[in-house]
Amino acid sequence: MLVVAEKEIGGLMTPEAAFEAIEAVFAAMDAGKAYNFPVVREAIGHEDALYGFKGGFDASALTLGLKAGGYWPNNQKRDLINHQSTIFLFDADTGRVAAAVGGNLLTALRTAAASAVSIKYLAPKGARVLGMIGAGHQSAFQMRAAARVHAFERVIGWNPHPEMLTRLAETAAELGLPFEAVDLDRLGAEADVIVSITSSFSPLLMNEHVRGETHIAAMGTDTKGKQELDPALVARAKIYTDEVAQAVSIGECQHAVAQGLVEAAAITRLGAAVNGTDPGRDGAEITLFDGTGVGLQDLAVAAKVVQLAQAKGIAQTVEI
Numbered sequence: 001m002l003v004v005a006e007k008e009i010g011g012l013m014t015p016e017a018a019f020e021a022i023e024a025v026f027a028a029m030d031a032g033k034a035y036n037f038p039v040v041r042e043a044i045g046h047e048d049a050l051y052g053f054k055g056g057f058d059a060s061a062l063t064l065g066l067k068a069g070g071y072w073p074n075n076q077k078r079d080l081i082n083h084q085s086t087i088f089l090f091d092a093d094t095g096r097v098a099a100a101v102g103g104n105l106l107t108a109l110r111t112a113a114a115s116a117v118s119i120k121y122l123a124p125k126g127a128r129v130l131g132m133i134g135a136g137h138q139s140a141f142q143m144r145a146a147a148r149v150h151a152f153e154r155v156i157g158w159n160p161h162p163e164m165l166t167r168l169a170e171t172a173a174e175l176g177l178p179f180e181a182v183d184l185d186r187l188g189a190e191a192d193v194i195v196s197i198t199s200s201f202s203p204l205l206m207n208e209h210v211r212g213e214t215h216i217a218a219m220g221t222d223t224k225g226k227q228e229l230d231p232a233l234v235a236r237a238k239i240y241t242d243e244v245a246q247a248v249s250i251g252e253c254q255h256a257v258a259q260g261l262v263e264a265a266a267i268t269r270l271g272a273a274v275n276g277t278d279p280g281r282d283g284a285e286i287t288l289f290d291g292t293g294v295g296l297q298d299l300a301v302a303a304k305v306v307q308l309a310q311a312k313g314i315a316q317t318v319e320i
């Protein structure tokens with residue numbers, strides 16, 4: 001099997017390549033050529049960690065495998081990021097393990113690419129202001145990916161822990177965009193596109209905060225019980241997701257569905273907008289992308305990395 005170490009990923013994978021891989025796999029999912037397996041995600045009762053597996057099979061690209069890993073909230077004390085994962089690819093013809101790829105940077109890149117795909121297809125015409133809710137590790141990747149697909153003029157941001165907002169200010173500066181820290185009322189009123197990426201377990205952005213044509217990429221909620229948005233706001237939106245089964249069980253939609261405000265049948269796969277079988281905003285005031293994070297995203301970026309590593313001769317071969 002081939003091994004691509006975590007430390008090599010930064011030199012191999014670009015946000016552009018991640019975007020292309022994610023846009024293509026969302027299209028394949030909507031066309032019925034690729035499917036995700038049910039997610040396993042468990043609170044293991046040690047270090048407050050959430051651990052699990054996300055897998056799938058893309059018959060068009062012959063990508064088969066899984067990502068194993070999760071979220072360790074106390075890792076900062078060990079100088080490690082909170083997300084730790086490894087992606088395993090298998091030969092779809094034989095079942096033999098084909099590759100192990102470091103999944104930490106790839107998770108950030110594929111998650112940012114997913115919201116960027118949603119922004120490309122769903123942002124209101126002429127959107128100028130990007131609103132960021134969340135200032136953790138993922139937030140910088142999210143802002144960079146959003147700025148790559150749309151020419152925003154300024155960034156505004158809010159975080160439950162204001163001391164972390166320097167990350168947003170520094171990332172905006174790196175992108176040459178002015179940044180201002182605001183309250184949620186201003187954020188909802190002024191932002192044309194909102195990306196939320198926190199570990200919240202209760203609603204932060206309320207229905208009354210959001211005014212005017214807005215696209216919201218809700219990226220933080222990927223586990224039962226997590227929540228960033230008011231269910232009434234979710235119910236007001238035209239809703240897209242990566243995978244409907246995940247949106248209603250572990251995504252932002254879980255709460256609106258449990259309260260009977262939204263039906264699973266009303267949720268569209270983002271791939272339909274990519275494939276052109278769905279018209280996109282189509283006059284909707286609010287669009288929402290419920291980005292739950294699917295195994296096929298991980299496999300798509302890992303397969304690309306393996307290709308690049310082989311081309312550069314830096315994939316290690318290991319007998320198993």
Ligand code: NAD
Pocket residue numbers: 071082083107108111133134135136137138139159160161164197198199200201202219220221222291292293294
């Ligand atoms: P991080 O630990 O670096 O930052 C955490 C963020 O959440 C910060 O903004 C922090 O202020 C906020 N936060 C922490 N505890 C909170 C609480 N109790 N209530 C409200 N906000 C709180 O984490 P990160 O790596 O930036 O990841 C952020 C979130 O994104 C996590 O929940 C993670 O599971 C999720 N995530 C989702 C996907 C996906 O595909 N959808 C992929 C990766 C990460």
